[in-house]
Amino acid sequence: MSTTSAHQSAPGPQVRPGARAAWEYRWTRIAGGRYGGPLRVLLRGSGAGVLAVAAAEVHATHDPGVLCPLRRFTGIPCPGCGSTTVFMELGAGHLGAAVAANPVTVLVGLGLLFAPLGGGKWWWRLPTRQKNVVIFTAAAVSWAWQLHRYGFLPT
Template identity: 75%
Template sequence: MSTVRQSGPVERWRRSAGTTAGGLSRVLVRGAGAAVVAVAAALLHDAHDPGVLCPLRRFTGIPCPGCGSTTVFIEAGHGNLLGAVAANPVTVVVALGLLVAPLGPGRWWWRLPNSRRNAVIWGAAALSWSWQLHRYGFLPV
């Protein structure tokens, strides 16, 4: 009995992710989707500002590491890229990483041991939280 390997959507994606044409088309689709979401978020925010969305910040006044992530997309939707970076630079870096992931530069990430990946994630969260605490005046210059 021979084993026949099935080619499902995930396997096809893995094969095409390394190719320039397949990866580039995925980057363009992701970029277009992100642009549509950013413009929609900006238009929705202009029509109705819901106020502070973060529960931690709303109830305690202290920002969380993810604070500013919605503002990143709102500012990007308005075309203010510097404002997006100022709101949460870690979110911008993660979004760009996810955008270009189909080109294959993140393969090194999956080769890292779990402990190292966790250390990077916790480090990024600590950096983001420090940025937010400074941004809202909880940390001195």
């Protein structure tokens, strides 16, 4: 068989047909949390904690101000506003302030942290329409929280 066939002109390494399937299977098992779930949670949590503490320390010495472009230019917060604050407040050890900044971000972050334990399997079984409803609802709740937090909604 010739080594200069048409399918070899594609970028990237050449993979044996069976090797690709084996690699995909192995990756789905690792990503699915079947290998060392609690260890993966510990590693994710430790890594996020170290980054949060370092970012909080940098933020304490140099505050960049408002990072959200929508809020910076219009004054109106977006549904994701407060997410950076959540990270900074957790790094500084202020759990209450982190939850007050954006509780939806805290919940999503915890969900991502504990995903290797298999708690997110229900998500992948949902039809796309239901996933979209969950995402839209979370974004709407987050935006209502931000609008209330910044005084755009009556109390």
